[in-house]
Amino acid sequence: MTDPRPSLATLAVWGGELEKSFWERATQLPIVQSASFGYRDLDEWMAVALGQQPGHIYSRNSNPTVAAFEEKVRLLEGAEAATSFATGMAAVSNTLFSLLESGQRVVSVRDTYGGTSKLFADFLPKLGVSATLCPTGDHDALEREIARGCAIVYVESPTNPTIKVHDIARLARAAHAAGALLVGDNTTATPINTRPLGLGADLVLHSATKFLGGHEAAMGGVVCGPADLVKRIYHYREITGASLAPLNAYLLLRGLKTLAIRVRQQNQNALAVARFLAAHPAVASVGYPGLPDDPGHEIASRQMSGFGGMLCFSLHGGWSAVKQALPRLRLAHCAASLGGVQTFAGPPATTSHVECSAEERAALGIPEGLIRYSVGIEDEADLIADLTQALASA
Ligand SMILES: Cc1ncc(COP(=O)(O)O)c(C=O)c1O
Secondary structure (H helix, E strand, O other): OOOOOOOHHHHHHHOOOOOOOOHHHOOOOOOOOOOEOOOOOHHHHHHHHOOOOOOOOEOOOOOHHHHHHHHHHHHHHOOOEEEEEOOHHHHHHHHHHHHOOOOOEEEEEOOOOHHHHHHHHHHHHHOOOEEEEEOOOOHHHHHHHHHOOOOEEEEEOOOOOOOOOOOHHHHHHHHHHOOOEEEEEOOOOHHHHOOHHHHOOOEEEEEOOOOOOOOOOOOOEEEEEOHHHHHHHHHHHHHHOOOOOHHHHHHHHHHHOOHHHHHHHHHHHHHHHHHHHHOOOOEEEEEOOOOOOOOOHHHHHHHOOOOOOEEEEEEOOHHHHHHHHHHHOOOOEEOOOOOOOOOEEEOOOOOOOOOOOHHHHHHOOOOOOEEEEEOOOOOHHHHHHHHHHHHOOO
């Protein structure tokens, strides 16, 4: 798309699809469900294979429906390039495995998404890459560790599940001063609320399974950033093979069209729910950067255009109160996902940190009595009424 630059809401609808002429004049992007693409002209085949001419050879490498998904997210994140993956964890792992080498070090925080923290704890050390995990949200500790030297600084903002906010511009300055790259997982904020590349991050990635897709119908992942870095990550993915399937790309593209409108509603609902919970006698604490006394409020007010659709809270009665209250929620799936049009709720032990033992969760600073609540696009009054009846038991 060319200037004048369309807004994010318009890019979510038209980005990656505007200039395309679809098969038989279809107005919707077709699902190109083909593993391979045929050529009778060997010179053309060779030129496409060598990347000298646009086109597709084999869907592990590239596919037209998948390419449209990548282009839409690239435009939304304001990036030079984007490449996609079968899942969010493939996006995280392929980024780290392709850019890091033995002897290097990552600096991150304790409560990244459970799968990501497993990479730091188990998989990267096997390849000779160490990870130093700072207390989540402690920017002084992060800056100290970054200054000791590292190749990658990796953060989520807001974090999953404790909903803490990281100052991306500050961490980008620290990373660049140490010669490191800042990689930001933007799954929970979405580009509607935060655009990490504009704040200085080098790469931004997503579990597209969550807010980008928004309907819990398809898994996917995506990484955006400068062309040279994205090319290295793409090359690793095309060889190791965690490619996004065309049908999933189509479902994610369809979900993306409503991203801006969904996220705006989720921002509004989450703020109303957080305010309600903060005043509820059964609730011990609420984590939501939209609340003025939240530790992340000041950074979020500068960095985010909305405070997001995710919050967490704990109950005075601890784990037994959680076990009583959660199943009583009628307008929330008690399930291991987030970012959908429906509300989802669950404790970290069965959601974000299901991969970790109770001891590992404690070491990562994740309380067992916490509830992660991902707000959908329902009416906020109905969500509050539902929480009121569920918490009556607690
Ligand atoms: C912040 C974050 N990053 C990455 C992932 C991994 O994504 P996926 O489940 O699509 O592999 C998740 C999954 O919940 C997540 O919440």
